[in-house]
Amino acid sequence: MSILIDDSTRVIVQGITGRIGSAQTQWMLAYGTKVVGGVTPGKGGATVEGVPVFDSVAEVVKETGANASVFFVPAASVLDAFLETIDAGIKLIVVVPEHIPVKDVLKMRSYAIEKGVFALGPTTPGILAPGKGKMGIMPASLFAPGRVGIISRSGTLSYEFAGILSENNVGQSTVVGMGADPVVLRNLADILELFEEDEGTDAVIVVGEVGGEQEEKAAGFISRRMSKPVAAYIAGRYSPQGKRMGHAGAIVRGSSGTVAGKHEALSSAGVEVLESPIHVARWAKKYKLR
């Protein structure tokens, strides 16, 4: 079992004719993902990596029965494409691009929640269910099938944690990038809930970072609702206060969102706080995870 994607997931790639869109389509197909179509307005009728390209999302849904979409659309066009995708009835959307204006993200988030659409990102590596498929850019070589769920704010740190587990013969049920922007399309607690309900997941790792309130709010959910063991790592202990570190999600604002504050909130919710990524191997061993 896995969350969000499984054997019935039929993926479309929006922005499939772009350089990144076409390269990543190739990697997704190579991993066994059912990529059934692509969309680039004006390029309908073409094929990319053997995948048919359509002019609109409504058309590709009608022709292929697609039920999920991954975005490689230029940041300035993401809002428009996102609303089109929701109106075409797709219920799972992965928004990979970075640098999308916050104003657009607020509208996307509000519309997705209103329409019952599960969306991830922006600035997410996507979702990967080992052995089943992937939507996004996660490099397949680091992942192995198993029963541990991973949720990460940072893309590359999700690979790091999966890689360490895989090297220690601990596989993953699903790895989810929730997005590194200050405002994301789904909050951490919503993704934790899916793992709690998933029969194929025995334990969950939360990979967070300094800034924002996601981990603090999730701690409340964990203590109320999670029966499965949860471990967490928070990056940014030595990050200079108030300096911008890459994407805006990692801004330290005042005392809220500090590493120490997150550690405290998570610990009191019964979460095992990992001081360094490599400690995840020891934690997995303790719970006999595989």
Place this chain on the structure above:
Amino acid sequence: MRLHEYEALDIFEQNRIPVPRRGLAGTMHEALQIAGEIGYPVMLKAQVLVGGRGLAGGIKTASSPDELKEIADTLLTSEIKGLPVRKILVCEKVEIAKELYVGITVDSYSGKPVIVVSTEGGVLIEQTAKTSPEKIAAIHIDPSFGYYPYQARSLLRMLGLKQQLVTAWSDVIGQLFNIALRYEALIAEINPLVVLPNGGLLAIDAVLEVDDSALSRIRLPLPDRVDRIENPLERRGMEIGVTYVDLDGDIGLISSGAGLGMASMDIIGEKMKPANFLETGGGITADQLYRCMELIMMKPDLKAIFINVYGGINPIHEGAKGVVRYIKEHNVKIPIVAKALGNRQEETWEIFRSAGVHVVTEAATEKAVERLYELVGK
């Protein structure tokens, strides 16, 4: 991008928020001239992009030309929290009956803009929020429906204010919300919003931070954000499209992804000190990593370099070519450790090894940093 106070005040004024008479001075003589036009006493405010400016001595009052000369000379040759004062804003000094606060920001958890007001404005606003929460009121705005004036009115009534102040203040809130929307502000704030003895309002300070991702469509008629960065290395980082933060250690760092970069710093920081934070984002090419090497090598006395990248969206084999080209052209002698995993990893390792880079093939950054520590030989 954070705007200077004088830039934000201009925008506020254009949007019909009452602001003080003022002028921008780059020299003591300019300040003297502006003060002469406005009339004494005047406020002299250092224009530096940092918070807590007043408490750090960046805001002074001058009651006479002699006093102004002395203060202006001192301010214009000083630094506030490490930033040189290049300009000072000369403002009329007004009589204050009361100081209010109004701020608009994005509540990232709920995904909605939020308007925050307080009847206790001033430098201690954050303390007030903790000690007297009843003096603060906030309202979230639905991004689909937008802002309506009744929301500001009901917000202010929550603070128990009289109708005259509610009317004047809600107008300011409405204008500030329009500014936040139009300029895609992450923060738009007036602290304090002053009540004058005649009951009128005046914004005597202005904070505006606009969304970097929206800069190309807001089209601000202002200097580029690159020109606002004082540190030359950090400025160079922005020019080449990476995030660079200058630190005081001696281990150079290149990482793909902010989270991985921060984790690398945390792990390096256990036994050594990073000289910088550098995050490439998703745009790695051979040229980009060549320029990253050039940038981190600008710091003298580096002891070693750590490259920590993943090939998901990034073509790391291309990146490795850029690093190797730099090493060969500049005959780099300090040890370089690279952890590069993901798509086309084997090819990447071979390229790195061809220039003597120490390649670590395990996933845990701790293993690579251990290797780094051995090579630095502390």
